Amino acid sequence: MSPKAAEIFRERGIQVDEKTGLGKDELIAIIGEYDGLAIRSSTRPDADIMDAATNLKVIGRAGIGTDNIDKDAASARGIVVMNTPFGNSITTAEHAIAMMFALARQLPEADASTQAGKWEKSKFMGVELTGKTLGLIGAGNIGSIVADRARGLKMKVVAFDPFLTEDRAVEIGAEKVDLDGLLSRADFITLHTPLTDQTRGILGRENLERTKKGVRIINCARGGLIDEAALKDLLESGHIAGAALDVFGEEPAKENSLFGTPGFVATPHLGASTTEAQVNVAIQVAEQMADYLLTGAVTNALNTPSVSAEEAPRLKPYMTLATKLGLLAGQLAHRGIKRVSIEAEGALAELNMKPVTAAVLAGMLRPISDTVNMVNAPFMARERDIDVAEVRHDKEGDYASLLRLTVETSDGVRSVAGTLFGDNAPRLVELFGIRMEAELDGPMLYIENEDKPGFIGAVGSTLGQAGINIGTFNLGRRAGGSDAVMLVAVDDEVNADVMATIKTLDGVKNVKALTF
Secondary structure, three states, rough: OHHHHOOOOOOOOOOOOOOOOOOOOHHHHHHHHOEEEEHHHHOOOHHHHHOOOOOOEEEOOOOOOOOOOOOOHHHOOOEEEEEEEHHHHHHHHHHHHHHHHHHOOHHHHHHHHHHHOOOOOOOOOOOOOOEEEEEEEEEOOOHHHHHHHHHHHHOEEEEEEEOOHHHHHHHHHOEEOOHHHHHHOOOOOEEOOOOOOOOOOOHHHHHHHHOOOEEEEEEEOOOOOOOOOHHHHHHHHOOEEEEEOOOOOOOOOOOOOOOOOEEEEEOOOOOOOOOHHHHHHHHHHHHHHHHHHHHOOOEOOOOOOOOOOOHHHHHHHHHHHHHHHHHHHHHOOOOEEEEEEEEEEEHHHHHHHHHHHHHHHHHHHHHHOOOOOOOHHHHHHHHHEEEEEEEEOOOOOOOOOEEEEEEEEEEEEEEEEEEOOOOEEEEEEEEEEEEEEEOOEEEEEEEEEEEEHHHHHHHHEEEEHHOOOOEEEEEOOOOOEEEEEEEEEEOOOHHHHHHHHHHHOOOEEEEEEEEE
């Protein structure tokens, strides 16, 4: 990694150690000391390494691909995984264009022949790029740069990408097509997609056989997208005129069945290998990781919602509110949670809701896990088959902003709601449909009771006799003489004996000790 990364960490006041060439066991032996891990592609943090990384908060990949990181293991352990998707985009796009020229004009073969003392001018009859159709599989950041360069070469561009809109296709100068249309029309095909369950083997034997005869294929994205055995067969048969791969299913590719095949060009995963790209990704990963460790800003994260440095201060009080409401709902849920609805009103509805949702889930699941945080909370919710919904309301009600959490459990549906007061302090304003105002802080008692005269005094006397000081009494009821709820902030945790005494008081329906 460029030394620029370490410079940036130190400038931001973060202690950094530069260690290269470590084996897995060596990394396991030291990783417990660190809050962050900045890596390139050769380091492979797996579940074993993360088990030893007891303090690790973030892994930063200086580059795009994160196939080398066990993201599920990171998510389960609450570790943010970041990459730098834009630092080497131009470099990778330019390499794809260079590979296209190499195929079109047979440059590697011509170079080797000429330097061997031959002069085989008639043997290397190439093709022009002008007027040819380039098929993009993947039209994201890198694919769109390739499209721009191809249009400068007077090529026609067609693109297949499930996420490509018609407007975006027009913007990058490409015609949006389905995969069959691309395979049948393209003179050159270049891939710019991550390796996922949906894209693995996207150019398998069947699709390769459906390509236009004489097609030339370039892959500077990920190994595993192309069936290499089928590609070799079709190169040898002449159906495919040429193929240029910078990436392979198995790397380092010191041996491969494609090597030596006529019309085949190979480079050793050089897509991001320029001086400029190495500096760019090092700077970006260091800045992103430093921002997260120092301010909580999350950029280019793959397993948690992104929060910009500008958003972080505005979101912080809402996320505190969300965590407290989630913690309240989680402690009061009697049995398994099935569904959660998170509703935002007013000013909150205009903000980035993903971090707020993650904070709600982190609070809600804390009673059942002491390792849950905003990163792994959505992962844990999915594991428990909890259905999570986000709802935004444009209207502004009684409060400038309101966050409502509705939880469906085996025992029914209940909701809590809160807002921020003028000092950005979180306040509960509704509990199970009952209006009440309360700070959620420290140890508290939750009591459901019948609304009867003398009940408040009985609770106060019981706590007083036990030597427990009351901080605040927060009361609410549906109507006079009906159900009521009470949140009592106390200076010390209430022990089991005192809880048992309160449960015997006339009119008590439920008592629970809470912690915030």
